[in-house]
Amino acid sequence: MRSILIVDADAGFCERARAAAERAGDVRVESVPTIDGALALKGAADSELLVVGPGICTADALAAAGTISRAHPDMAVVMVVPEESTDLLRQAMRAGVHDVIPADRPWEEVASAIGAAVSSTGERPQPTGAASETVRRGRTVTVFSTKGGVGKSVVACNVAAALAGMGADVILVDLDLQFGDTGIMLDLKPERTIFDAVQCYERLDAEMLRGFLIPHASGLRVLLAPVHPEDADAVTASRVASILGMLRELAEIVVVDTSASFDDVVLAAIDVSDEVYAVATMDVASIKNTRVSLQKLAQLGYDAGRTKVVLNRADSKVWLDLGEVEQSIDAETIARIPSDRLVPRSVNRGVPVVIDAPRSAVARSLLGLARRIMTEGEVTGDVA
Ligand SMILES: Nc1ncnc2c1ncn2[C@@H]1O[C@H](COP(=O)(O)OP(=O)(O)O)[C@@H](O)[C@H]1O
Numbered sequence: 441m442r443s444i445l446i447v448d449a450d451a452g453f454c455e456r457a458r459a460a461a462e463r464a465g466d467v468r469v470e471s472v473p474t475i476d477g478a479l480a481l482k483g484a485a486d487s488e489l490l491v492v493g494p495g496i497c498t499a500d501a502l503a504a505a506g507t508i509s510r511a512h513p514d515m516a517v518v519m520v521v522p523e524e525s526t527d528l529l530r531q532a533m534r535a536g537v538h539d540v541i542p543a544d545r546p547w548e549e550v551a552s553a554i555g556a557a558v559s560s561t562g563e564r565p566q567p568t569g570a571a572s573e574t575v576r577r578g579r580t581v582t583v584f585s586t587k588g589g590v591g592k593s594v595v596a597c598n599v600a601a602a603l604a605g606m607g608a609d610v611i612l613v614d615l616d617l618q619f620g621d622t623g624i625m626l627d628l629k630p631e632r633t634i635f636d637a638v639q640c641y642e643r644l645d646a647e648m649l650r651g652f653l654i655p656h657a658s659g660l661r662v663l664l665a666p667v668h669p670e671d672a673d674a675v676t677a678s679r680v681a682s683i684l685g686m687l688r689e690l691a692e693i694v695v696v697d698t699s700a701s702f703d704d705v706v707l708a709a710i711d712v713s714d715e716v717y718a719v720a721t722m723d724v725a726s727i728k729n730t731r732v733s734l735q736k737l738a739q740l741g742y743d744a745g746r747t748k749v750v751l752n753r754a755d756s757k758v759w760l761d762l763g764e765v766e767q768s769i770d771a772e773t774i775a776r777i778p779s780d781r782l783v784p785r786s787v788n789r790g791v792p793v794v795i796d797a798p799r800s801a802v803a804r805s806l807l808g809l810a811r812r813i814m815t816e817g818e819v820t821g822d823v824a
């Protein structure tokens with residue numbers, strides 16, 4: 441039987457949350473008015489889930505979540521908050537919070553999110569003394585630029601296919617939720633998409649999510665963007681964060697393609713990423729845009745060391761001096777990808793250029809980037 445702790449000063453909230461948790465499974469629920477009180481309970485450390493109510497000061501809840509995720513990594517924390525914001529989501533993710541549920545939604549929604557948290561928390565195996573099997577956790581890399589048309593999807597699809605070709609177990613996720621085109625670039629039928637996965641979000645776990653991945657001939661698996669732009673709304677930032685967490689259990693490397701924006705969903709992906717590859721083209725507007733977005737990421741508290749710049753169409757006619765570009769962006773450039781007509785040709789064919797024309801200069805530079813990502817941390821010489 442799973443053990444759930446509910447914390448809120450409002451006994452009414454605790455009772456409703458208890459009912460929601462009990463509907464979701466065989467659980468033992470204790471409710472306490474303060475976090476300190478909850479953690480002081482005998483056996484608190486063995487609880488599978490802590491639900492923090494909207495009556496608890498958000499800062500205290502975040503601090504407690506941070507402590508819990510370090511001291512008791514098996515305990516999931518979900519926060520029901522008076523008001524959701526990008527800033528709060530970001531802090532919550534950083535503190536290791538499983539899900540953030542806005543309290544201003546109809547109670548059925550709040551209840552079903554609590555139920556989903558209960559169902560996704562597995563009962564802990566009793567310690568047997570034997571070394572327990574650890575869940576294999578992959579790396580997440582996000583391809584980013586707030587400018588459209590710079591080549592994010594080309595880079596993401598080719599790097600993912602190249603990594604798969606090198607024998608890595610790779611999942612590509614299309615988080616350009618309204619206009620995702622990785623399905624077209626890889627010639628995949630959108631039989632199942634991330635929208636279908638969130639339709640059963642309450643029951644979703646890594647195993648179930650596996651069924652929503654579309655296999656590509658390269659060995660890569662893809663979680664496609666919704667078919668209809670209006671379906672993007674259902675794919676919220678907190679759901680994306682938890683889906684990306686599940687995907688890490690299913691692959692060695694998760695490559696995330698993003699939309700040209702700085703929205704909650706993109707931030708959620710960046711938040712869980714081990715590395716961020718900012719794609720820029722060699723024109724003044726793109727360079728300025730990249731500099732500004734990297735500065736903004738730094739202001740938001742992201743570690744600049746995790747961000748690397750990929751220069752696409754690096755030989756295009758509007759030539760800028762590479763040294764100036766690097767100085768202006770103030771970040772390490774790890775790949776230079778030439779402009780080549782083979783790229784639009786491969787996009788139209790639905791075959792990544794690393795497969796369509798692997799010996800071309802453009803494919804070689806993309807393969808070089810994939811190798812860099814594969815062996816991130818090692819110095820592999822000059823950029824392509
Ligand atoms: N290195 C390149 N050489 C030539 N064309 C490119 C290159 N990279 C991207 N393109 C073209 O630019 C278009 C936009 O690229 P895309 O990856 O869709 O951009 P984004 O995802 O950033 O919006 C693609 O359809 C492709 O034809």
Ligand SMILES: [Mg+2]
Nearest residue numbers: 592593616621
């Ligand atoms: Mg794109």
